Amino acid sequence: HMQKVILVGFGFMGGIHAQAYAQIPEAKIVAIVDTLPDKAREQGDKIGLQVPIFGSLKEALAEVEADVVDVCLPTDLHADAVLTALAAKKNVFCEKPLTISMANATKIKAALKKAKTKFMVGQCLRFWPEYQAFEEFVKSKRAGKLLSLTLQRRAGRPGYSVDDWLNKGKRSMGAAVDLHIHDTDYVVHLLGTPQAVFATATKDFSGYSHIFTNYIYKGISVQAEGGWNYGKSWGFQMAFQAVFENGSVEMDSTQTPSIKYTIGDAKAEPLPVTAPSAGESKAGTGNLSSLGGYYNELRYFINCLEHRSTPKIATLEHGAESLRVVFAELKSAATGKVVKL
Numbered sequence: 001h002m003q004k005v006i007l008v009g010f011g012f013m014g015g016i017h018a019q020a021y022a023q024i025p026e027a028k029i030v031a032i033v034d035t036l037p038d039k040a041r042e043q044g045d046k047i048g049l050q051v052p053i054f055g056s057l058k059e060a061l062a063e064v065e066a067d068v069v070d071v072c073l074p075t076d077l078h079a080d081a082v083l084t085a086l087a088a089k090k091n092v093f094c095e096k097p098l099t100i101s102m103a104n105a106t107k108i109k110a111a112l113k114k115a116k117t118k119f120m121v122g123q124c125l126r127f128w129p130e131y132q133a134f135e136e137f138v139k140s141k142r143a144g145k146l147l148s149l150t151l152q153r154r155a156g157r158p159g160y161s162v163d164d165w166l167n168k169g170k171r172s173m174g175a176a177v178d179l180h181i182h183d184t185d186y187v188v189h190l191l192g193t194p195q196a197v198f199a200t201a202t203k204d205f206s207g208y209s210h211i212f213t214n215y216i217y218k219g220i221s222v223q224a225e226g227g228w229n230y231g232k233s234w235g236f237q238m239a240f241q242a243v244f245e246n247g248s249v250e251m252d253s254t255q256t257p258s259i260k261y262t263i264g265d266a267k268a269e270p271l272p273v274t275a276p277s278a279g280e281s282k283a284g285t286g287n288l289s290s291l292g293g294y295y296n297e298l299r300y301f302i303n304c305l306e307h308r309s310t311p312k313i314a315t316l317e318h319g320a321e322s323l324r325v326v327f328a329e330l331k332s333a334a335t336g337k338v339v340k341l
């Protein structure tokens, strides 16, 4: 079977997804939905994708036969598109963050229950080669128990988004949600929901543009920092450092090798990473070049559909839970109080 995909929103992330699907033989994009057809056609030509372009998902669903709706719209528009796709009984892949409110998340859960289709949220760190290698390292207990973990995600002010939606706090929920949710989701994935969170944050015209959170667990110290208020040409860095009873791991996306570990007092060694040869992005905007994590997540989703199995990684529940935790972080930053979960 060939999984036929309607790709909704063909900007930076839509371009990345299209290039990942091009390397998945069981998937094919059959239509694009975007309100800027000329820009969409131009990007399609650049990456070798020529399919019909529609102005709305409803039109595309009426005209084209499809199995999957993949939502890469600005975050404030996710819920509408997802609910439309579920009403049409389609399988849905929705980019992170799932949506901009818990009320929307509840509506989406009810709609999925009714549709009985398959659903995934693009919490791509769960599929990112270095983060997967670290997860395995933790589980292997090679260096004993994990004592502390600190994660960073830093970027220049986003300058590429259509209508500058990323810098509009009501649309993107600011860096604290849009960017930093990746690390929140990874922490929850690795260690479960924390007992509580305490956060401080920088607020500006784009909402919370730089957040510092402590995640409260028993017996392990965890913190994360996420911000996009650096200068536009600053670039992008994701990193983390972990200390174990008998060793450590350090990851830094700006270094080669990106991930290293130590055991006891021995010198640092590169930690082997299983990365698919998914190549580099040709989309040209945004700040991530390697397609690996995005290829892995879409490959997994299409595999699940092919085998009629329900995805277990980056599910709707996971996407909604990460949103709940990140909203608790916003509440903590706003009130100066520890917020229980």
Ligand SMILES: NC(=O)c1ccc[n+]([C@@H]2O[C@H](COP(=O)([O-])OP(=O)(O)OC[C@H]3O[C@@H](n4cnc5c(N)ncnc54)[C@H](O)[C@@H]3O)[C@@H](O)[C@H]2O)c1
Pocket: 008, 009, 010, 011, 012, 013, 014, 033, 034, 035, 036, 055, 056, 072, 073, 074, 075, 077, 095, 096, 097, 122, 124, 160, 161, 162, 165, 178, 286
């Ligand atoms: N997983 C990741 O690492 C990652 C990285 C970047 C962005 N994202 C997420 O992907 C989503 C899209 O972000 P982006 O960076 O691609 O933004 P973008 O501005 O580059 O692209 C959005 C696209 O949607 C189109 N659009 C806007 N309104 C529309 C409408 N009503 N109907 C149809 N099309 C419409 C725009 O024309 C544009 O092409 C966001 O939710 C963002 O948080 C995820």
